[in-house]
Amino acid sequence: MHDLIIIGGGLAGLALAANAARTGADVVLLDARDRLGGRVLAHQTAAGRYDLGPAWIWPGMQPRLRALVAEAGLTTYPQHEAGGLMFEDASGTIQLFARGFGQEPPSLRLIGGISALIDFLSAGLTPDQIRLSTHVERLSLAADHVRVRTESSEFTARYVALAMPPRLAAALTYDPALPPALHAALQSVPTWMAGQAKALAIYRSSFWRDAGLSGSAMSQIGPLGEIHDASLPGADEAALFGFFAWSPAQRTARQETLADAVCAQLGRLFGPSAAQPEALVIRDWATDPWTATSLDQAPLREHPSYRPIDWPRPWGDRVLLAGSEATADFGGYLEGALAATASIIEKISINREFSLF
Ligand SMILES: Cc1cc2nc3c(=O)[nH]c(=O)nc-3n(C[C@H](O)[C@H](O)[C@H](O)COP(=O)(O)OP(=O)(O)OC[C@H]3O[C@@H](n4cnc5c(N)ncnc54)[C@H](O)[C@@H]3O)c2cc1C
Secondary structure, three states: OEEEEEEOOEHHHHHHHHHHHHOOOOEEEEOOOOOOEOOOOEEEEOOEEEEOOOOOEOOOOOHHHHHHHHHOOOOEEEOOOOOEEEEEOOOOOEEEEOOOOOOOOOOEEEOOOOHHHHHHHHOOOOHHHEEOOOOEEEEEEOOOOEEEEEOOOEEEEEEEEEOOOHHHHHOOEEEOOOOHHHHHHHHOOOOOOOOOEEEEEEEOOOHHHHOOEEEEEEEOOOOEEEEEEOOOOOOOOEEEEEEEOOOHHHHHHOHHHHHHHHHHHHHHHHOHHHHOOOEEEEEEHHHOOOOOOHHHHOOOOOOOOOOOOOOOOOHHHHEEEOOHHHOOOOOOOHHHHHHHHHHHHHHHHOOHHHOOO
16 A cells, blocks of 8 residues: 555656655556656757746746755746737737737746746656656545555555646546535636647747737737747757637637648738748647546636645545645646645644644
């Protein structure tokens, strides 16, 4: 029997696993995907890694992330914003604004991408502490342990941490069944950015900077709604990325022509060279069953306000919700993933039976 099973190998699950492993606890982390990182994902080229999931951090106001970046010895750099911003209105008219988004506080990126945090945390675990391609289906509660079942295997532990979005936690089968109110509460929590998709366009050079443009744009017609420069410092190539304004349903309906529509829009905004990237990568998170559910297909208009969800006894004695959407402290963001982890560490350490941390 393990001390702790962590289900989910995104930033939250990995941070918790790395912390638990450091104390010598018998911990195992299970993830349905064939890779670690969850919503953290990169597109790799010879020049480096481009973030297809989260890219921005704000360490000035995110103390846990600041500490993790420092511990991992990683370097940040500011999102490139210098130069004009292009704006495409609902009629398709394009205007140039002299100043860019002016994000405040400025968004910072990581050299090596956000995946560098995943690499750092996973390096603290042994191969037998990580089980990939392991889709958990069922949790059964006993007096002093929890049984975790996949299609072909079974694990037991004294504690289980669900390091995943609440809606995916609601999709598991529980024996005994969860109280209906808890199940409904889990389903009601939107997964941040689960309905989003990112397009990444890679070019030989940042010709938009040479033309006095920042690479930033906003559009009211899409397919992309918000575009930014994604170039890697010192690389001999350059890149733009954009979030889609088109909903998951619109993207699916136009799947065959989506890449052409993105290139055409980049061409309208930044000139003919932009319409012909060396490579175009589209990552649609809304079609990924390990991030999004059918409930996440409705576009979110604003950042939801997250808060911890109380798991009543007896489940609450042994099962803990640990993903980013389980905290009010930067819930939905990378910092939230670390904050949710910290609250688990706190809960477990006050339990005398299990003084792991
Ligand atoms: C496009 C995009 C842009 C974003 N931009 C930013 C940003 O700039 N800054 C920021 O701070 N945040 C951003 N975010 C949010 C950020 O990615 C998340 O807050 C963070 O990655 C959540 O980490 P997590 O570990 O809580 O969850 P996840 O990363 O979702 O990890 C959950 C894990 O659980 C696994 N899992 C689920 N169900 C099961 C099961 N039944 N069995 C086994 N494994 C299972 C999944 O495979 C997954 O690996 C963005 C997200 C997206 C998608």
